[in-house]
Amino acid sequence: MSDQTLGFDTLAVHAGTEPDPATGARQVPIYQTTSYVFRDADHAAKLFNLEEVGYIYSRLTNPTVSALANRVVALEGGAGGIACSSGHAAQIMALFPLMGPGCNIVSSSRLYGGTITQFSQTIRRFGWSATFVDTDDLDAVEAAIDENTRALFCETIANPGGYVTDLPAMARIAERAGIPLIVDNTTATPWLCRPIDHGATLVVHSATKYLTGNGTVTGGVVVDSGKFDWTASDKFPSLSQPEPAYHGLNFSALGPMAFTFHSIAIGLRDLGMTMNPQGAHYTLMGIETLGLRMERHVKNAKAVAEWLEKDPRIEAVTYAGLPSSPWYERAKTITPKGAGALFTVSVKGGYDACVKLVDSLKLLSHVANLGDTRSLIIHPASTTHRQLDEAQQIEAGAAPNVVRISIGIEDVEDIIADLDQALTTATA
Template identity: 75%
Template sequence: MTDAPSYGFDTLQIHAGAKPDPATGARQTPIYQTTAYVFRDAEHAAALFNLQEVGFIYSRLTNPTVAVLQERLATLEGGVGAVCCSSGHAAQIMALFPLMGPGCNVVASTRLYGGTVTQFSQTIKRFGWSAKFVDTDDLDAVKAAIDENTRAVFCESIANPGGYVTDIRALADITDGAGIPLIVDNTSATPYLCNPIAQGATLVVHSTTKYLTGNGTVTGGCVIDSGKFDWSANDKFPSLSAQEPAYHGLKFHETFGPLAYTFHGIAIGLRDLGMTMNPQAAHYTLMGVETLSLRMQRHCENARKVADWLEKDDRIDYVTYAGLPSSPYYERAQACYPKGTGGLFTFAVKGGYEACVKLVDSLEIFSHVANLGDTRSLIIHSASTTHRQLTPEQQEAAGAGPNVVRVSIGIEDADDLIRDLDQALAKACG
């Protein structure tokens, strides 16, 4: 699209990165279900492999369908480039891979999805990396946790499961001062509700499985680069600033400038880690993104109505939805997330663990699944599922205690959702 930044979000979510197929005139982006691409000649092939020319080589690296999705998500997030991959968890590893090395650490929020906590506290140790978990509302604690081996700070814009909202600008001020990037998982908010790059984030990651696709059909992930970080300002990021042996001493930042991180993600990350998004998944996600703003408006509207009803119910201890005036995050949400605070939150049920389990088993419209961001309303008891691997202390810190359930409010009739919760609570709290 010409002069894309002048278009509104609703237009960009449909058109960014896409144009009629040059071979057939097809208006919807085709699924390029191919492994490899024919080179014009030997010189063309060599130029592609030397990173001297941009093009398609092999679908582990690049694919035309996936490329459209990458450009669309980069445009919506205000970044210069993006790399799509096979899942949200893959995106997190892809995001850290160019930054980290043995002995390096990432400072991470305590309010993260349970699987992310496990990935950061356990799995990344196999790379020789480590994570320091801090309450990102405690800015002094964040500053204190950063040391000479810290290579990034990681948080979620709207935290899963509790729906807590993060002060991205305040964290960006800290990371800017420390000369390290801020990575924001924007899965729960989506670029429609929050633009982390505009608030100072360096990198944005997504589980595209969730709201971006919105229909529970495919998994995927994405890393979006702001293009604003100076990778050569110090010696902390040699993968981007120093010579790369695999490309005859090429320096990614020197050669590609603002696109250095994106090119590295494709040429090194996807090449060697192989966390590739398949073209059919990209196609489903592109179709989902076309209605993102419409769905997010309804998610927010329904979530506020359901949360308000729950908060007034005597069977409920508390509700964490940041869109409620009673929330400690309400003022921050109004300032930083003016379009709404999404469809994700938790609530605590009187009766504890057993009541939560019975509630989940008694619902009829809500689906009991380990997912969020679907058009359908979803529920899960995090302490016995997604956060089961964590210690009780970690569960509480993440907002996933034994008396808490997480809901992802869909786009059904809100009154129907309330009636379903009412009848299930009657059975659970007996």
């Protein structure tokens, strides 16, 4: 049976792996090795020339890490992909083959605060830049694209606010401009949405979150749809022309795998954003239960959001699974199984009440993470979005009176009871 004929939960357990040929081990072994013995000099030359697929050095590829990448590729419906050291690494890895000095991206303004900083500050050191636009204003998105734009970037379900992006509309804009659409699918996961089905070119994940699901490792994944024609213009010379960083190889000759092989042969080789095999193993085990966990995450999140929306101590809830949300109808199309398990809550009493709330919780953990089996909370304005000014915080959905909640898989009655007692203290 091919991956295309298997269901999601079957792929989550089996995709990308076979019993170990050396030992018959059914679970993917942790290949804790830096290097691999070549059969002979000719074999080594073929590997380095990309004439034969195999393992050279674990900064590039490793059997455990490759199994993880292949599994996520299968779940996302892509052609190829790589696993790397973190979600932030995945974002740089996605951009690296596309960009050059003077190039820019057009990005959603509704993003994780660390991504806003990475795009507004850090990538400038590479000579790249970013323009941030409200992706609900499609005319503004299109107007922001210029001759040096090399990609559109957005999140399926935006962190922290839980807003749902109109992916087909973004894909149409990207197609007209002749540039790829890059979608961060971390908070939705392929269980809720496969962005490639909506026209995305590249999908990135922080595997640290729902894919692993247990808060044990950091990791990232980039999935390529294999559908973008890199040779249609001269915008992407690293993929469409002889690449001087790899003895003049033209990666477009590799067809749908051009982006993936470039990311391995040059991106991982030179940037070194490598995922460790033990971390990949933890994530592989986590993905086995992804569908089961996401179903519970979404069910719990809907119940908690409905309760919070009715609570007089709360000003607003941003959950797209509520009929009151502006993104409610869109979520039915983009994430038909539910609106995820991440949203923000505006607390009466402002900044001080939010601080008291996170300090008063007993079951929910106050941490800088999301997508755990445990319910998590954070006050973005004093933590993840602290580096932004208040106007940027508000635009990103992280105003001073806002807390972000990631709903876990505990008994929902216990989650609500903990929020109830903490809100009583915070708003007294």
